[in-house]
Structure formats: C-alpha cells, structure tokens
Amino acid sequence: MLQISEDSTLKFLQEYLSSKGWLKKSEKITHISKAGEGNMNVVIRVTSNLRSIIVKQSRPFVQKYQHILAPIERIEVEHTFYKAVKNSNINSHIPRIIGFDADTHILVMEDLGDCDDMSFIYHQRSITDNQFHTLITIIHRIHGAKVPNDFPDNIKMRELNHQHIFILPFMSDNGFSLDDIQPGLQNLSLEYKENEQLKQIINSIGDKYLSKGDTLLHGDYYPGSWMSTDQQLYIIDPEFGFVGFKEFDLGVMAAHLIIATHDISYIEKIEISYPVDIENELLKKVAGIEIMRRLIGLAQLPINRTLEEKGELLTIAKNLILS
Secondary structure (H helix, E strand, O other): OOOOOOOOOHHHHHHHHHHOOOOOOOOOEEEEEEOOOOOOOEEEEEEEOOOEEEEEEOOOEOOOOOOOEOOOOHHHHHHHHHHHOOOOOOHHHOOOEEEEEOOOOEEEEEOOOOOEEOOHHHHHOOOOHHHHHHHHHHHHHHHOOOOOOOOOOOHHHHHHHHHHHHHHHHOOOOOOOHHHOOOOHHHHHHHHHOOHHHHHHHHHHHHHHHOOOOEEEOOOOOHHHEEEOOOOEEEOOOOOOEEEOHHHHHHHHHHHHHHHHOOOOHHHHHHHHOOOOOOHHHHHHHHHHHHHHHHHOOOOOOOOOOHHHHHHHHHHHHHHHOO
C-alpha cells in the first residue's frame, strides 16, 4: 500500500496529490514536515508555494505505540463524521476536507494554521468561560446532527477503546507498572483495582458504551482533540466517533476539566450549560471512569501532579462512579 510520511520525497507527494486533483494548477510542494504529536495516525504538513495542507494516513496499528493494533478503517470514520456534521453550524470549528482516498486510507484537509491542542489547560489549571461555552455549543451541535444511515458502527475502534477505558486500568496485574510513571502510584491504585462494587458499575457503563445509541458522538472529546488560537477553537480527530449516548462525550469533557482544575463543579456547569436534558448520574459515572483511567491506566496525560493530588482526584472519581 502507498504510504506517506515526513520522509516522503517532494516529487512522490507532488505526483500523488496531483493525480487526485487535490493540488491547484500552479501549485508546487516546497516542504514536508511532521504535524504535531499525533498518537493514532501519520500526520504531515505539506507546504506549497500557495498554502499548506494536512495529509493524514491510518495504519493497522497505533502510530505512537506500534505494538498496539488498531483498525485501519478509522480514517473512513473520521471522513464520514466530518461529512455528517458539515451542516450543523460548526463549519468554522472543523477543518475543511480537501479529499479522501479510501484505498490508501489518506485524508487531506486544510491546515488550521498556528494553533495548539488544549493540553495546556492541564498546566495552567484553568479554562476560560468563553472556551468552555464554545466547547459546549460545538458538542451540542454535533449531537444534534442527523446521523447518516451508513455511518460506520466503528465497533473495532470502540472495542480497542473499551479495553483501555473500562478493562485494563482496573486489572490488578495488566503488565503496566504505574510506579514507572510516578513512584507510589501503583500502590495508590490498588484500592480501586480491587473494589468489586466499583468494577461492577464500570463494567455496566462499558457494556452501554459498546451498545448502539441514537446520538452522533465525537468519541474522544478531550483537550487533545481541542485546538485553539487567540480567535478560534477547533475540534479534530473524530476517529473514535460512533452513534451512542451523549453523556459519554460530556462525561469525558467533564473528567478532563476536573483533572485540569480539580474543580468538581464542572459537572454541574455542563448540566446547566448543555441545552437539552441529560442523565446526571450517567454523566457522573462516565466522568469518574475517565478520570480514573487517565490516572491509573495506560493512556497517561501530560500532567504534573503530586501523588497527593492524584489521590484527591481518584477519590473524586470514586465518588462520582458510586453516586
């Protein structure tokens, strides 16, 4: 299969992108570089004499952790998601799609320019009210989009995610030593890994996650998928998208705002700000599970917190799950 990378030659990419009609008539590629620290896919920035574009390709594994297999069709889910939300009044918050090649699993889109993902909120421990309300508006419009009849069930990606959210973090021995992340974290985690009442609730939410719902979800609505500039906020990477329950996206959002700020009131703020009714208990449980899996699971975040702070967050998470 044709493969792209930051090491591809200018000639190779010029010929490929031109053959698909994705370059303008007088456009010549001048530079290729890696576009950010993508976890799942190969993502490169292609600069020409006229503009820069993003070229993204999925492989049958997770790009950052290549020993973890992942369904290569995820790029098709992303493309279908962008098409589905195109008329949901969020066009200014998503990248414009230039082209998609299903045979090579390549998606080409506009370059959003000089912006960073919002992982910086973990460091600054805050998010502005404007950013918060914009994120709520965007996710509500995504949830209100008409779901195409042919939207992929994305079950292979969900099964992969299910393992990392609901199963592996709560196994006493999953082959992953948390003390390699932070000394003492493994011992701190045992209370939760050995709590059968907690795990029973987590398993039931996991079953719901794998079931078909009625709402189009982003599927990974956290700061790594939020891009910001001084003037604008964008949503990217909907490859975990599926048709499920809205409290999943909202619970994940709540979890990361709590991790960043240690402020549990974001649960209530989401309830109040989201324009339609949601199941409060379900929202809390998803948020608690997401907090836990990000602290004692394999999918660690770029956060700097003391063991005591992580202990406080884990207690908050437990109370949310058992609420």
